Structures are given as C-alpha cells and as structure tokens.
Amino acid sequence: MSDFNKILLSSSKLSVGYKNGQEKIIIVEDVNLSLKKGTLTTMVGINGSGKSTLLRTLAGLQNPISGEVLLEKSPIKTLDAEIKAKQLSVVLTGQYISKNLTVLELVALGRQPYTNWLGKLSEEDKVHILNAINATELEALKNTACHALSDGQFQRALIARALAQNTEVILLDEPTTHLDLHHKASIFSLLKTIAHEQQKTILSTSHDIELVLGMSDEMLVIHNGKATQDTPKNLTESGIFEQLFPDNIIGFNKENQRFFIR
Amino acid sequence: MILLFVVNIALGSVLIPLKAIIQIILGDDSVKEAWQYIILDYRIPKALAAIMTGSGLAVAGLMMQTLFKNPLAGPFVLGISSGASLGVAFFILGGSALGLSAFVVPNGWGTILAASLGSFAVLSIVLLVASRVRDAMALLIIGLMFGSLTAAVVSILAYFSPAEELQRYMFWSFGSLGDISWDALIILSFCYFIGMILAFSVTKSLNSLLLGDHYAQTLGVSLQKSRFIILIATSILAGSLTAFVGPIAFVGLAVPHLIRQWFTASNHWTLMPACVLGGAVLMLFCDTLAQMPLFEFSLPINAITSIIGAPVVIWLLIRKKKLLF
Numbered sequence: 162m163s164d165f166n167k168i169l170l171s172s173s174k175l176s177v178g179y180k181n182g183q184e185k186i187i188i189v190e191d192v193n194l195s196l197k198k199g200t201l202t203t204m205v206g207i208n209g210s211g212k213s214t215l216l217r218t219l220a221g222l223q224n225p226i227s228g229e230v231l232l233e234k235s236p237i238k239t240l241d242a243e244i245k246a247k248q249l250s251v252v253l254t255g256q257y258i259s260k261n262l263t264v265l266e267l268v269a270l271g272r273q274p275y276t277n278w279l280g281k282l283s284e285e286d287k288v289h290i291l292n293a294i295n296a297t298e299l300e301a302l303k304n305t306a307c308h309a310l311s312d313g314q315f316q317r318a319l320i321a322r323a324l325a326q327n328t329e330v331i332l333l334d335e336p337t338t339h340l341d342l343h344h345k346a347s348i349f350s351l352l353k354t355i356a357h358e359q360q361k362t363i364l365s366t367s368h369d370i371e372l373v374l375g376m377s378d379e380m381l382v383i384h385n386g387k388a389t390q391d392t393p394k395n396l397t398e399s400g401i402f403e404q405l406f407p408d409n410i411i412g413f414n415k416e417n418q419r420f421f422i423r
Numbered sequence: 424m425i426l427l428f429v430v431n432i433a434l435g436s437v438l439i440p441l442k443a444i445i446q447i448i449l450g451d452d453s454v455k456e457a458w459q460y461i462i463l464d465y466r467i468p469k470a471l472a473a474i475m476t477g478s479g480l481a482v483a484g485l486m487m488q489t490l491f492k493n494p495l496a497g498p499f500v501l502g503i504s505s506g507a508s509l510g511v512a513f514f515i516l517g518g519s520a521l522g523l524s525a526f527v528v529p530n531g532w533g534t535i536l537a538a539s540l541g542s543f544a545v546l547s548i549v550l551l552v553a554s555r556v557r558d559a560m561a562l563l564i565i566g567l568m569f570g571s572l573t574a575a576v577v578s579i580l581a582y583f584s585p586a587e588e589l590q591r592y593m594f595w596s597f598g599s600l601g602d603i604s605w606d607a608l609i610i611l612s613f614c615y616f617i618g619m620i621l622a623f624s625v626t627k628s629l630n631s632l633l634l635g636d637h638y639a640q641t642l643g644v645s646l647q648k649s650r651f652i653i654l655i656a657t658s659i660l661a662g663s664l665t666a667f668v669g670p671i672a673f674v675g676l677a678v679p680h681l682i683r684q685w686f687t688a689s690n691h692w693t694l695m696p697a698c699v700l701g702g703a704v705l706m707l708f709c710d711t712l713a714q715m716p717l718f719e720f721s722l723p724i725n726a727i728t729s730i731i732g733a734p735v736v737i738w739l740l741i742r743k744k745k746l747l748f
Contacts, residue, residue: 217637220641221641222637222640222641242640242643242644242645243643244643245641245643246641246642246643247643249641250641251637251638251641253635253637253638256634256635256636256637256638257492257635257636258633258634258635258638259489259492259633259634259689261683261687261689262633262689263689266689266690267634270630270631270633270634270638270642271642273627273630273631273642273643273644274642274643276627278624278627279627279692280626280627280630280692306687322634326642
C-alpha cells in the first residue's frame with residue numbers, strides 16, 4: 162500500500178497558452194493538478210477550452226506561460242530528454258505518422274529510448290512489444306501496414322506504442338475522436354484496465370463527458386479558463402457540468418449523469 | 424553492382440576488349456597506351472563518380488522525405504541545386520555582364536568552385552531560416568521559394584548572355600560524370616564520406632521522425648540537433664555532388680520510393696543501405712546507357728536518369744495508387 166496515492170505527475174500554479182509575438186495569451190490558468198499512480202484521470206471541457214494545450218504542456222512539448230510541471234518531483238523542463246522518455250509517453254492525434262509502418266514497427270518504435278544508437282531490440286524489448294500488442298488485442302494485425310487499419314485499430318496501435326515505451330505516466334490527447342460509441346467505450350475500458358492492472362498513471366482528454374463519467378477514477382474539468390480536479394461523483398454533485406454549456410440549450414441530469422437538450 | 428561496374432567500364436565510344444581492361448586494371452603496361460588512358464583516367468573515375476552520385480543523392484533524398492514527411496521531397500528541395508546553378512550561372516553567364524572572363528580558372532575547376540559557393544550560399548541562408556522556423560513544412564516551402572528565386576535570377580542572366588556562354592551553361596546543367604579527374608574525385612569522396620557518416624549517425628532519429636516531430640521528442644530525440652545534422656549531411660552530399668557532376672535530376676527523389684516499394688520497409692537501417700546500393704546501381708545503369716557503344720558520343724546523363732526513372736515511378740504509382748513517405 163506504500164505506493165497508493167503516490168503522486169507521479171503534478172503541476173503548481175500552471176498557466177498554459179501561447180505567445181503571439183510579445184503578447185501572451187493565457188488559455189487555462191492556475192492549474193494545480195496531481196495524478197496518482199494506478200489511476201485513470203480524464204480531462205473534459207468544451208471545444209477550444211485548452212485541453213490539448215494543457216496536455217502538451219504537461220508532456221513538456223510546449224513551454225508553460227508560468228508555473229511548473231513536476232514529473233515525480235522533478236521539474237519537467239530540467240529533465241534530460243532521454244530520461245523523460247522512460248517516464249512519460251504520449252498518444253497524440255493529428256501527427257504526420259508514416260502510414261507505411263506496420264503495427265509491429267510502430268509499436269517497436271516505442272522502445273527507442275531503451276535501445277543503443279543502432280536501435281537494435283533486445284529480448285527484453287521484444288517482450289515489452291509483445292505484451293503491448295497483446296494488451297491492445299492487435300496480435301492478428303501486427304504485420305498490417307498502418308494505412309490499412311481502421312481508425313479504431315490505428316488508435317489502439319498508438320496506445321500499444323505508448324505501452325511499449327513502458328513509462329509510469331501516459332498522456333493521451335483525444336484518443337476517441339472519429340470513433341463510434343462501441344470503440345470509444347472499448348478504448349476507455351482498455352485505458353482503465355491498463356491503469357489498474359499495470360499500475361500506470363493515465364491522463365486522457367475527451368469531450369465525451371457522459372462516457373468518461375462512468376469510466377474515470379478522477380476527472381479534470383476545464384471551464385472558463387480554470388481547471389477543477391475531483392472524482393466524477395463529487396464533480397456531478399458540485400453542479401459544474403450544468404454550467405459547461407449555455408444552459409438555455411443543454412442541461413445536465415445529476416441522477417443518471419446524462420446531458421439533455423432542452 | 425560489381426557486374427554493372429565492370430560493364431560500365433567495358434562499354435564506351437571506343438571499344439576496348441574485356442581482356443585488355445583486366446590487364447590494365449591489374450597494372451599491365453603492355454596494353455595500348457590510349458586504352459590505358461581511357462580506362463584509368465576516364466572510365467574508372469567516371470564509374471566511381473556514378474556510384475557516389477547515385478548513392479549520395481538517394482540517401483539525401485531519403486533523409487529529406489523523412490524529415491519533411493513529404494513523398495515529394497528530394498535532395499534539392501532546400502535549394503541546393505538552384506544555388507549551384509546560380510553560382511555557375513554567375514560564373515559562366517555573368518562573366519560578360521560583370522566584365523570578368525569565365526576562362527580565368529582552367530580545367531573546369533571554376534565551375535566546380537562556383538557551384539560549391541552557390542549551393543553553400545543558398546544553403547547557409549536556408550539553414551539560417553531553418554533555425555528560426557520550427558515547422559518543417561514551412562521550411563520545405565522556403566526551400567522551394569529560394570529555388571524559384573534563383574531560377575529567376577538565372578533566367579535574367581541568361582537573357583543578357585551571348586549564345587556561346589548560354590550553351591556552356593546548358594552543358595553544365597545537363598550533368599556530366601565524365602569530366603571528373605582523380606584529384607577532383609578525391610575531394611568529392613572526402614565530402615561524400617563525411618556526408619555519409621553523418622547520415623548514418625542519425626538513422627535512429629530518422630526512425631523516430633517517422634512518427635512526427637512531437638512523438639520523436641517524447642522518445643528522447645533532440646529535434647533541433649537531429650534536424651541540423653540531417654540538413655548538414657544533405658547539404659554536404661547534394662552540394663558537393665552537384666558541384667562536381669552537375670544537377671542530376673530524379674535519382675534522389677525516385678530511388679527512395681523504389682526502395683520502399685521493393686522492400687516494403689520503413690526502418691531506416693534497412694532503407695539507408697538499400698538506398699546506397701540502389702542509387703549506385705541505378706546511376707551506373709543510366710551512365711552505361713548514356714555511353715552506349717552504338718553512339719559516337721555520350722548522351723547527357725541528366726536526360727537519361729529522367730527518361731529511365733520517370734516511367735518507373737509513374738508505373739509504381741499506377742500499380743500501388745499510393746506514395747507514402
């Protein structure tokens with residue numbers, strides 16, 4: 162139980178946004194979050210609320226406007242890139258990924274931080290790759306090129322790649338975009354299984370609030386430039402979901418945790 | 424490739440028996456002196472230049488396609504060949520306009536120097552811009568813009584030049600593997616090996632770049648460093664080759680695609696050596712065609728590479744319907 166409640170990724174007084182010349186544009190400010198080991202946290206908010214910006218900043222891919230991100234107590238920007246690569250992996254959307262790669266090659270690239278300059282895979286690397294492929298149920302597709310995969314399968318392959326990287330923390334940006342309800346649910350149940358069984362710390366953005374309410378251990382709600390972290394139950398009771406959308410069109414039913422259109 | 428190398432040496436405008444060639448290579452002095460000269464000082468350097476040109480441009484093209492994540496990228500997208508053209512154009516065409524004679528430097532060294540300076544100048548500008556631009560796509564477009572810009576300057580120069588100089592410039596732009604001396608070959612191979620060593624040193628980073636810049640970063644790759652090495656390696660390879668043999672079209676663009684289709688691989692540890700071999704083979708083959716013994720003269724190598732290469736890529740595209748980087 163010593164690991165229980167161990168905080169792996171946290172931020173203090175973090176403000177994220179981007180710089181437009183000299184002008185700083187802050188999208189989300191004063192974020193104080195903490196992600197515990199073995200939990201699935203989902204980040205929700207309306208389109209353009211800054212979910213992806215916050216996620217990229219947490220991954221160290223973008224500099225914060227102010228404040229800092231701590232990966233196991235060390236500021237992320239001071240960490241050496243190769244050390245960071247063994248502690249934090251990402252699943253991103255809209256990247257220019259070579260679709261010539263087969264699933265196996267894609268997943269194997271997750272082992273890059275561990276291989277020598279030749280990139281040769283050791284037996285241990287191969288075990289991690291196969292485990293990742295098994296966990297995402299891609300055995301049958303492992304020699305298929307990515308351009309021949311469906312969106313859902315490709316998303317699973319990207320998750321497998323992050324698993325192969327064998328990091329404590331996995332950050333995912335909209336892993337269920339363009340997927341139907343069945344695949345959305347299966348991706349999130351996969352993430353939940355991974356978080357609980359392999360004791361990974363997972364943060365994923367989503368705009369499908371109803372779905373992730375039942376799936377997440379904790380949630381981070383981005384609303385009006387502020388971030389609130391709590392359990393789904395407490396957040397529901399706090400009434401924050403009612404305020405997310407202009408209430409003349411969409412309302413939220415606390416009893417069954419569903420949105421409805423007025 | 425060794426077979427092609429021998430065939431390449433064996434064929435040419437002057438027919439030399441294979442036996443005599445072997446004797447010459449083994450250092451036998453009893454063979455006709457003219458033949459010795461043709462083989463040792465013309466055909467062997469030419470064949471070696473063909474190997475270096477083909478493999479160097481193919482590797483440079485592969486790196487550019489991966490770096491820019493664009494199947495249309497080639498070794499010359501950064502404006503290398505247009506820079507070299509500009510240098511040569513200034514040297515040959517600008518001569519009369521600037522009151523300088525193009526014949527000051529003998530033996531074509533002037534052209535080589537001008538081409539090197541030109542490609543180096545354009546590249547320095549592109550590299551300077553590259554350090555300020557973070558987006559690879561923007562860099563690609565900047566390279567293309569520099570290409571158009573230099574092409575425009577060249578055409579202005581051409582407009583004011585006498586026909587004789589224009590012809591000389593045209594001959595350079597046809598590309599030629601034949602005009603290379605052993606001295607030049609040594610300088611070229613020095614640049615070639617430096618470029619190749621740099622290229623192979625970033626092979627692992629190239630593999631992670633297949634996932635895109637963000638993923639590569641989270642895999643521990645230093646984007647700026649890798650990108651810089653890739654650009655430098657490409658510049659050295661394409662720049663020196665263009666300076667010595669002229670702008671050779673097509674090889675750099677087509678060979679990586681042919682190799683990818685052939686091996687159906689994405690791993691650069693497979694692709695890089697395959698490109699070295701494939702580029703060398705294609706270039707030797709094209710050069711052999713260019714100097715077919717039936718002709719009294721050699722055809723411009725640049726035309727041959729395109730005549731051979733373009734239909735092959737078109738055929739591949741029609742068959743596969745898709746060209747991915």
